[in-house]
Amino acid sequence: MFGISDGSLRFRLVKNSTPAPHAPLPAARDKLLFTPGPLTTSLSVKEAMLHDAGSWDVEFNTVVAGVREQLLKLAGLSREEGWETVLLQGSGTFGVEAVFQTCVPPQGKVAVLANGAYGERIVQMLKHARIEHVVVRSAEDTPHEPAALDALLTQDRTVTHVAVVHCETTTGILNPLEPLGRIARKHGKLFIVDAMSSFGALPIAFESCCIDFLISSANKCVEGVPGFSFVLCRRKALMACESFARSLSLDLCGQLKAFEKNGQFRFTPPTHAILAFAQALQELELEGGIPARERRYRRNHQTLLEGMSALGFRPYLRPADQSCIITAFHTPSDPKYSFEAFYRELSARGFIIYPGKLTQVDTFRIGNIGRLFPADLEQLVAAIGTVMKEMGCAVPVK
Amino acid sequence: MFGISDGSLRFRLVKNSTPAPHAPLPAARDKLLFTPGPLTTSLSVKEAMLHDAGSWDVEFNTVVAGVREQLLKLAGLSREEGWETVLLQGSGTFGVEAVFQTCVPPQGKVAVLANGAYGERIVQMLKHARIEHVVVRSAEDTPHEPAALDALLTQDRTVTHVAVVHCETTTGILNPLEPLGRIARKHGKLFIVDAMSSFGALPIAFESCCIDFLISSANKCVEGVPGFSFVLCRRKALMACESFARSLSLDLCGQLKAFEKNGQFRFTPPTHAILAFAQALQELELEGGIPARERRYRRNHQTLLEGMSALGFRPYLRPADQSCIITAFHTPSDPKYSFEAFYRELSARGFIIYPGKLTQVDTFRIGNIGRLFPADLEQLVAAIGTVMKEMGCAVPVK
Numbered sequence: 110m111f112g113i114s115d116g117s118l119r120f121r122l123v124k125n126s127t128p129a130p131h132a133p134l135p136a137a138r139d140k141l142l143f144t145p146g147p148l149t150t151s152l153s154v155k156e157a158m159l160h161d162a163g164s165w166d167v168e169f170n171t172v173v174a175g176v177r178e179q180l181l182k183l184a185g186l187s188r189e190e191g192w193e194t195v196l197l198q199g200s201g202t203f204g205v206e207a208v209f210q211t212c213v214p215p216q217g218k219v220a221v222l223a224n225g226a227y228g229e230r231i232v233q234m235l236k237h238a239r240i241e242h243v244v245v246r247s248a249e250d251t252p253h254e255p256a257a258l259d260a261l262l263t264q265d266r267t268v269t270h271v272a273v274v275h276c277e278t279t280t281g282i283l284n285p286l287e288p289l290g291r292i293a294r295k296h297g298k299l300f301i302v303d304a305m306s307s308f309g310a311l312p313i314a315f316e317s318c319c320i321d322f323l324i325s326s327a328n329k330c331v332e333g334v335p336g337f338s339f340v341l342c343r344r345k346a347l348m349a350c351e352s353f354a355r356s357l358s359l360d361l362c363g364q365l366k367a368f369e370k371n372g373q374f375r376f377t378p379p380t381h382a383i384l385a386f387a388q389a390l391q392e393l394e395l396e397g398g399i400p401a402r403e404r405r406y407r408r409n410h411q412t413l414l415e416g417m418s419a420l421g422f423r424p425y426l427r428p429a430d431q432s433c434i435i436t437a438f439h440t441p442s443d444p445k446y447s448f449e450a451f452y453r454e455l456s457a458r459g460f461i462i463y464p465g466k467l468t469q470v471d472t473f474r475i476g477n478i479g480r481l482f483p484a485d486l487e488q489l490v491a492a493i494g495t496v497m498k499e500m501g502c503a504v505p506v507k
Numbered sequence: 508m509f510g511i512s513d514g515s516l517r518f519r520l521v522k523n524s525t526p527a528p529h530a531p532l533p534a535a536r537d538k539l540l541f542t543p544g545p546l547t548t549s550l551s552v553k554e555a556m557l558h559d560a561g562s563w564d565v566e567f568n569t570v571v572a573g574v575r576e577q578l579l580k581l582a583g584l585s586r587e588e589g590w591e592t593v594l595l596q597g598s599g600t601f602g603v604e605a606v607f608q609t610c611v612p613p614q615g616k617v618a619v620l621a622n623g624a625y626g627e628r629i630v631q632m633l634k635h636a637r638i639e640h641v642v643v644r645s646a647e648d649t650p651h652e653p654a655a656l657d658a659l660l661t662q663d664r665t666v667t668h669v670a671v672v673h674c675e676t677t678t679g680i681l682n683p684l685e686p687l688g689r690i691a692r693k694h695g696k697l698f699i700v701d702a703m704s705s706f707g708a709l710p711i712a713f714e715s716c717c718i719d720f721l722i723s724s725a726n727k728c729v730e731g732v733p734g735f736s737f738v739l740c741r742r743k744a745l746m747a748c749e750s751f752a753r754s755l756s757l758d759l760c761g762q763l764k765a766f767e768k769n770g771q772f773r774f775t776p777p778t779h780a781i782l783a784f785a786q787a788l789q790e791l792e793l794e795g796g797i798p799a800r801e802r803r804y805r806r807n808h809q810t811l812l813e814g815m816s817a818l819g820f821r822p823y824l825r826p827a828d829q830s831c832i833i834t835a836f837h838t839p840s841d842p843k844y845s846f847e848a849f850y851r852e853l854s855a856r857g858f859i860i861y862p863g864k865l866t867q868v869d870t871f872r873i874g875n876i877g878r879l880f881p882a883d884l885e886q887l888v889a890a891i892g893t894v895m896k897e898m899g900c901a902v903p904v905k
Contacts, residue, residue: 139559142559142561147778155779156557158553161545161553163540164544165862168854199597199601200772200774200777201775203601238753239753334778335734355754356753356757357631357635358598377598379777381783456566
């Protein structure tokens with residue numbers, strides 16, 4: 110047997126209904142997640158999932174309609190100006206892939222700007238779908254250079270779409286949407302933005318960034334739970350793609366047509382995750398919208414940087430390129446340091462951090478998005494100091 | 508504003524934080540879902556979602572490993588005998604499509620047995636993926652005839668896979684897996700079973716039914732919440748398909764390799780839905796496994812049939828072809844009957860039923876799976892009688 114132990118509502122491994130001798134006792138509260146997501150969410154967001162809703166029922170589909178409305182509003186967009194939002198079951202990756210599977214015509218070609226794992230993931234999607242593509246790579250610590258895109262599009266006229274990741278959570282780097290989008294538009298290309306970990310945390314000017322398709326996910330900076338992604342797009346650009354979809358599940362045109370026909374998902378929606386997201390959107394509004402959320406995340410980030418800097422940790426990125434979403438830190442060179450022990454000891458104290466994902470440099474990552482406040486970052490930093498000392502590492506670290 | 512009203516945890520539309528004048532007051536409890544899913548689940552299953560888990564964390568991935576183990580055990584399968592289970596984000600349809608997108612080689616051809624909307628959905632998937640296929644249709648009230656499949660496979664040697672829906676929830680009809688699977692095996696074809704609404708409710712003998720791939724979903728008869736599907740398959744058959752996947756998200760080989768490498772999903776898992784599913788599996792075991800669950804569903808179904816029959820309603824299917832999952836009833840011919848009013852009045856009394864999905868005949872459907880008991884079906888039937896009379900229809904109905 111496994112799952113939740115009697116009455117305690119924890120998700121530890123339980124053998125034969127009683128904890129195995131080596132299993133720790135369940136803690137009084139959940140560990141805090143300093144990750145790129147899934148994130149720590151408010152209790153009220155999770156409590157919204159204590160209901161079973163019928164996917165065909167008008168009451169549930171009123172919530173779905175409200176979520177779609179609210180997402181447009183949050184993005185500063187409107188139907189009158191031709192914008193739409195499509196929810197899609199699955200993780201954020203499913204939403205990103207759905208845009209390519211649905212919107213690139215058989216003879217299309219995508220220019221992918223890549224400076225991290227999520228840009229490379231787009232390349233993998235295009236390979237799987239046998240969609241022609243060209244990749245413009247920049248170093249993992251360097252934002253994309255608009256001139257490089259301009260040169261590519263001047264030289265290669267067969268490109269039809271340009272794709273970029275806004276905040277590459279591999280490093281936390283922010284790529285410059287506006288100059289890149291303007292160049293794509295100048296050359297008549299459609300501009301696709303993976304804004305997975307930035308939407309909700311940073312203002313995004315869709316019109317001046319010339320965005321045609323933007324993808325994000327329920328469990329990122331809106332602070333919902335995982336279960337679906339959403340695509341904000343120009344309706345005309347999407348509906349021009351009706352015959353292209355290479356997958357039924359990932360067909361965004363079909364999905365939008367169903368929402369427009371009867372307000373319903375085509376296939377079983379993650380009803381509980383949607384109820385949680387409706388609550389999360391309400392809490393984002395109560396907090397003061399994106400500007401207030403950005404302020405909180407910036408305070409979190411500042412608290413983290415100051416604390417980590419006092420402990421001698423060095424961020425991987427130059428400050429100008431660093432987002433307030435997630436930060437990669439260089440692994441200490443101290444021979445007594447091991448990420449495994451570091452992670453385990455922080456976890457035992459109730460803090461979950463994230464491993465690095467860089468190809469060349471050893472790092473670990475700390476996210477500061479989700480239902481976290483500066484005091485949580487202070488406690489994390491204090492625990493990091495304690496754990497480093499317990500591991501026998503010199504502090505400040507080297 | 509929309510979403511949950513203050514403190515009441517209901518998912519009704521709320522305007523400006525106070526209910527609109529026409530909005531009903533939130534009820535004390537959720538409506539019961541007499542549908543094919545999402546279903547009514549136990550409170551403890553939903554309470555398992557009151558936790559945020561890190562997708563990279565060992566504690567969470569221990570739960571994932573436990574879920575995969577338990578699913579194999581529930582199916583009566585073992586790794587030693589070459590079986591595997593793969594969880595995939597998204598609804599059940601995503602899991603079914605993933606099997607075709609991953610497992611049919613470029614020159615492959617699928618024979619689809621279709622007698623309802625879910626068989627036809629498989630045809631749509633194959634069209635989207637540009638996979639060659641042939642469809643053997645039988646009438647919506649008639650189970651597939653093994654001899655017809657035998658004739659097709661004898662005549663068309665280019666077919667590589669046979670696909671069938673076990674319980675077609677369009678009607679509730681049960682298709683005969685064992686003779687169909689034996690014929691597929693005799694001709695050397697792989698046998699793919701969509702067991703969305705039957706797995707967990709009915710025993711399925713994988714070996715004697717010659718099943719290679721079987722797909723079901725978290726929110727069906729295991730009584731979890733929606734968010735992911737799962738595929739039970741012969742590992743060898745799956746891993747022989749490594750280069751075929753036409754989609755990254757739907758690539759089941761990649762998904763299995765990640766589980767085998769580090770126990771993790773490749774892309775953000777629906778952590779809350781998985782915690783709920785672990786709890787649901789535990790509750791299925793506590794109930795007495797599939798035999799006990801089948802008995803409860805059969806009692807529910809019997810209660811429904813007897814009650815509806817006393818009210819004069821006629822089931823669409825012959826008794827021998829009818830599953831204990833969901834039942835389609837003929838729409839009453841009484842001119843005073845309208846489905847819309849019928850649905851609305853039952854909903855107002857706390858009962859959510861389901862519309863028909865047949866192409867030729869007017870029906871409505873009542874499911875009896877999920878956390879429902881005979882007493883719930885009795886109450887539903889009583890409410891149906893009351894609503895019919897209030898609509899001015901003759902009872903027993905004509």
